[in-house]
Amino acid sequence: FFFDSFVMAWVRRCGQLIVKRAPRFSRFASHTIEQHYDIEGERIYTDDFCNTSTHILNKVGRKLHLVHTHPLNILKKKIESSFSDFQCFDDISPAVSTWQNFDSLLIPEGHQARSPKDTYYLNKDTVLRPHTSAHQHDLLSQGHQKFLVSGDVYRRDEIDRTHYWVFHQMEGVKVMQTADPAEVEADLKRSLEAMVQQLFGDLKAEDMRWVDAYFPFTEPSFELEIMWQGDWLETLGCGIMQQEILQRAGADQNGKCKAWAFGIGLERIAMPLFQVPDIRLFWSENKRFLSQFEDGKISTFQPLVSLKDYPPNNQSISFWVPEGFVDNDFYDLVRAMEFADLVEEVELFDDFTHPKTGRTSKAFHVIFRSPEKTLTTAEVNEYMAVLRDLVVQHLGVELR
Known part of the structure; x- marks a missing residue:
C-alpha cells in the first residue's frame, strides 16, 4: 500500500523529457526513451508523456524479492508466515494503467498525485507502479478477501543511501464480515503488532506506538513505530480501507463488510534488520553478498571491506x-x-x-x-x- 511520506510529495507535473535521443557521450549515457518497451510479455508503446528511460527499465525482471536467500526474499517470507491464511501474489507485472494506479484508489483527474514529477510514465495511460496498491481493485473484484501483494515499485526520487528509483513493497488486505469499524481497527492493530514482533523480536508494549497519519485510501490511518536501537523506527502504514474502494470492486456486500490494509517497504525494514548500510547493495551481483544469508534467518551483513x-x-x-x-x-x-x-x-x-x-x-x-x-x-x-x-x-x- 502506498503508505509512506512519498505520497505527500506528488506535487506538480515536471517539464520536458529527460532523454529523447542518444546523447553525445554514449559511453556513459546510452540510455534513451524508446518507441516501445516489452515488459513482462506485453509490448507498450510510448508517447510524449513518457519519462522512463531504458536505464530505469533495466531493473524490471530482476525481482529481488523472489531471489532465494536474498534478504528481501527472507523478509518477504517471514511477513507471509505471519499471515498464513492469506493468498500471496508476488509476480504481477509492474506496468499498470493509470486507472489501476489512480482511479481505482479514488484519486481524481487533475489531482497532484498524478504528476510525472515523481511517477514514471510509459505513456499517457500507463505507468510503472509507484505502489502495490495498484492491484487492490483487480484482486478484490476477483473475490479475494485476504491477500498479500509484493513486488518492485518505481519512483522518481532523491538519491542517497536509503533511496533508489526501484525498491520493493508488500501490501496486505483483509476484508472482514462486519460493519463495525472498531472491530476492524482492533483486528488490524493486533495483526500488525504480532507481525512486527515476529520480525524484530520480543518487543515490549512500550516499545511500540501507534501514530495517527493521513493516507488518501484509508480512514482512519495509522503508522506503527517501534523503539529500535535507541530511536523510534517507522515500520509501516495502515488503515481502514475507504468504503468506496470496496464498493467499486463489488466487495462490500451492501455495507456489511469493511476492510483493512497495510503497506511495508521491504528495503526500509531489511536495512536495519540485516544492517545493510547502503540500499544499492541489495542489487549487488557479487556472489559474496548472497552467500552470507541463509533462508529463514535474519543475520547481520558482514562486508568484506567496510564502506x-x-x-x-x-x-x-x-x-x-x-x-x-x-x-x-x-x-x-x-x-x-x-x-x-x-x-x-x-x-x-x-x-x-x-x-x-x-x-x-x-x-x-x-x-x-x-x-x-x-x-x-x-x-x-x-x-x-x-x-x-x-x-x-x-x-x-x-x-x-
Whole structure:
C-alpha cells in the first residue's frame, strides 16, 4: 500500500523529457526513451508523456524479492508466515494503467498525485507502479478477501543511501464480515503488532506506538513505530480501507463488510534488520553478498571491506535553471547515466533567486562512492564532465 511520506510529495507535473535521443557521450549515457518497451510479455508503446528511460527499465525482471536467500526474499517470507491464511501474489507485472494506479484508489483527474514529477510514465495511460496498491481493485473484484501483494515499485526520487528509483513493497488486505469499524481497527492493530514482533523480536508494549497519519485510501490511518536501537523506527502504514474502494470492486456486500490494509517497504525494514548500510547493495551481483544469508534467518551483513574504507569523492555542480525545473529532473538525469550506481548521494545545498533578475540558481553536491571498490579521481572527473555537458543539453540550464 502506498503508505509512506512519498505520497505527500506528488506535487506538480515536471517539464520536458529527460532523454529523447542518444546523447553525445554514449559511453556513459546510452540510455534513451524508446518507441516501445516489452515488459513482462506485453509490448507498450510510448508517447510524449513518457519519462522512463531504458536505464530505469533495466531493473524490471530482476525481482529481488523472489531471489532465494536474498534478504528481501527472507523478509518477504517471514511477513507471509505471519499471515498464513492469506493468498500471496508476488509476480504481477509492474506496468499498470493509470486507472489501476489512480482511479481505482479514488484519486481524481487533475489531482497532484498524478504528476510525472515523481511517477514514471510509459505513456499517457500507463505507468510503472509507484505502489502495490495498484492491484487492490483487480484482486478484490476477483473475490479475494485476504491477500498479500509484493513486488518492485518505481519512483522518481532523491538519491542517497536509503533511496533508489526501484525498491520493493508488500501490501496486505483483509476484508472482514462486519460493519463495525472498531472491530476492524482492533483486528488490524493486533495483526500488525504480532507481525512486527515476529520480525524484530520480543518487543515490549512500550516499545511500540501507534501514530495517527493521513493516507488518501484509508480512514482512519495509522503508522506503527517501534523503539529500535535507541530511536523510534517507522515500520509501516495502515488503515481502514475507504468504503468506496470496496464498493467499486463489488466487495462490500451492501455495507456489511469493511476492510483493512497495510503497506511495508521491504528495503526500509531489511536495512536495519540485516544492517545493510547502503540500499544499492541489495542489487549487488557479487556472489559474496548472497552467500552470507541463509533462508529463514535474519543475520547481520558482514562486508568484506567496510564502506568507510572506500572513500567518497565529493563533487559539486551549480547552474541557473529554466522555468518549470524541478529537482527530480536533475536526479533522473543522474539515474540515466551508466555510472548512476556509483553515485551515493545527490544533495541540494544552495537554492538562490537573484533579487534583480528573478533567475534561480541551484547547486548540488554529487557524492561518488562505490560500495565495492575505490574510485579514482580521473574516473570521477570524467563522469562529472559528462554530467555537466548533458545537464545543459537536456535540462536547458546555464552552468555557473
